[in-house]
Amino acid sequence: MNDNTLDPKNWDEIRALGHKMMDDMMDYLSTVRDRPVWQAIPDDTKDFFEEPLPQESKDASLVYNEFTQHIQPYAKGSIHPRFWAWVEGTGTPLGALADFLASSINSNVAIGEQAAMYVDQQVVNWSIQLMGMPDTSSGILVSGGSMANATALIVARNSKIDDVRSTGLQGLKRRPVMYCSTETHSCVIKSAEVIGIGSHGLRRIPVNADFQIDIALLEKKIIEDLDLGYQPLCVIANAGTVNTGAIDDLMAIRGLTSKYDLWMHVDGAFGALAVLSPDHKEVKEAIALTDSVAFDYHKWMYMPYEVGCVLINDKKAHTEAFNLTPNYLLKHERGLASGPESLNSFGIELSRGFKALKVWMSIKEHGMQAYADMINKNIAQANYLGNLVMDNDDLELATPVTLNVVCYRYMWSGMGDEVHNERNKEITMRLQEEGIASPSSTVLDGKYYIRVAITNHRSIKSDFDLLINETIRIARALS
Numbered sequence: 021m022n023d024n025t026l027d028p029k030n031w032d033e034i035r036a037l038g039h040k041m042m043d044d045m046m047d048y049l050s051t052v053r054d055r056p057v058w059q060a061i062p063d064d065t066k067d068f069f070e071e072p073l074p075q076e077s078k079d080a081s082l083v084y085n086e087f088t089q090h091i092q093p094y095a096k097g098s099i100h101p102r103f104w105a106w107v108e109g110t111g112t113p114l115g116a117l118a119d120f121l122a123s124s125i126n127s128n129v130a131i132g133e134q135a136a137m138y139v140d141q142q143v144v145n146w147s148i149q150l151m152g153m154p155d156t157s158s159g160i161l162v163s164g165g166s167m168a169n170a171t172a173l174i175v176a177r178n179s180k181i182d183d184v185r186s187t188g189l190q191g192l193k194r195r196p197v198m199y200c201s202t203e204t205h206s207c208v209i210k211s212a213e214v215i216g217i218g219s220h221g222l223r224r225i226p227v228n229a230d231f232q233i234d235i236a237l238l239e240k241k242i243i244e245d246l247d248l249g250y251q252p253l254c255v256i257a258n259a260g261t262v263n264t265g266a267i268d269d270l271m272a273i274r275g276l277t278s279k280y281d282l283w284m285h286v287d288g289a290f291g292a293l294a295v296l297s298p299d300h301k302e303v304k305e306a307i308a309l310t311d312s313v314a315f316d317y318h319k320w321m322y323m324p325y326e327v328g329c330v331l332i333n334d335k336k337a338h339t340e341a342f343n344l345t346p347n348y349l350l351k352h353e354r355g356l357a358s359g360p361e362s363l364n365s366f367g368i369e370l371s372r373g374f375k376a377l378k379v380w381m382s383i384k385e386h387g388m389q390a391y392a393d394m395i396n397k398n399i400a401q402a403n404y405l406g407n408l409v410m411d412n413d414d415l416e417l418a419t420p421v422t423l424n425v426v427c428y429r430y431m432w433s434g435m436g437d438e439v440h441n442e443r444n445k446e447i448t449m450r451l452q453e454e455g456i457a458s459p460s461s462t463v464l465d466g467k468y469y470i471r472v473a474i475t476n477h478r479s480i481k482s483d484f485d486l487l488i489n490e491t492i493r494i495a496r497a498l499s
């Protein structure tokens with residue numbers, strides 16, 4: 021038997037290495053604008069990741085060198101001012117430091133009398149205040165929007181079907197179904213599959229010209245399902261679709277869900293943060309009335325990955341969906357096993373990292389007004405970019421800008437969609453490969469669009485001028 025540990029043999033050395041890492045990262049973050057947004061990963065780095073499972077020890081500073089040589093230069097680039105791919109937040113220096121603090125105290129924020137439980141609870145309470153949900157609400161921080169949506173849909177299913185936790189879905193007289201639009205994020209389809217609704221049981225209702233769910237078709241389908249003996253459970257509304265940022269008519273959906281006694285869930289992965297925009301009062305108004313909402317702190321609140329949040333407006337329904345206390349998780353009156361309600365009763369996960377800390381520290385550091393300013397800045401930037409596109413005869417805007425997503429393409433006269441699709445895809449790849457900007461893409465009605473989703477606190481107006489100028493330069497070179 022030995023008394024070895026995994027702690028450093030020399031604490032001064034690890035302290036010095038930690039200081040170096042900190043200096044390197046602050047240099048890296050503060051000079052991000054000077055570097056390309058993205059660069060291709062060379063073959064020798066890809067080969068480096070083929071190294072088999074290490075058996076021998078290696079000095080920590082050498083391991084860090086491997087990070088600086090092979091990982092840091094080939095990051096995705098979401099910290100860069102011209103990263104607008106998919107929907108990814110930018111992160112902040114203090115957010116990153118908070119993750120270091122959280123990892124240092126290594127709290128598993130599931131149960132127990134520990135300060136982290138109170139911080140987590142406070143962040144959930146702040147989230148309820150942020151979204152304007154009622155006092156009866158509860159919530160939980162999760163890995164991201166996918167898990168947040170899944171958690172809400174489990175609560176929706178369990179609160180609408182008696183005894184489903186014990187009997188499952190077998191033997192139900194009426195097959196349960198849920199509703200969303202064809203623009204709803206794919207994670208909702210996965211959730212429907214996982215919770216036994218099935219992808220066919222998730223009715224994907226067509227959208228109107230503004231990519232919002234067609235309310236008349238939604239009601240028609242609910243009535244049809246009721247007539248055919250299905251059990252409608254829930255409507256999943258979009259506050260900001262992933263493709264175009266479209267916001268469904270949330271109040272109309274609330275009207276229908278009340279009329280047919282259905283659960284209303286809002287997928288607001290990024291768009292729920294429009295509660296901070298004076299231009300989107302309808303989002304705040306509807307979220308106050310919804311049964312549940314999912315949103316991400318790592319998207320439009322710019323926190324480092326990963327942290328999402330789900331709120332349920334009925335704590336009883338929430339905990340009844342998940343509570344289960346085996347003997348090894350019993351709560352005591354005093355000591356370590358006392359403390360706040362186990363977070364195991366609010367979701368699927370038991371072990372949970374202390375992701376609340378970066379939210380807690382960041383909100384305190386900046387205050388909510390700064391977040392509102394950033395979000396409104398991003399909305400104004402999306403409108404500015406939309407206008408740049410509309411003002412140029414060679415560019416086409418897919419749809420009017422409603423939030424922070426802009427989809428556009430370059431148009432060559434006399435060319436069909438096939439050529440346009442190929443060439444706009446080429447523009448996207450060259451923008452990325454040349455390190456100029458990282459938009460992503462989508463296909464709407466068979467047409468390929470360059471897609472810019474602005475959840476970036478570092479972007480400034482001239483970044484969008486550059487994007488358009490470079491798009492045109494590359495497009496002309498392709499002609």
Ligand SMILES: Cc1ncc(COP(=O)(O)O)c(C=O)c1O
Pocket residue numbers: 106107163164165166167205207260261262287288289290316328
């Ligand atoms: C509207 C919407 N819903 C859900 C998700 C999934 O969120 P996450 O990637 O955090 O799991 C996304 C991701 O971009 C999204 O845009």
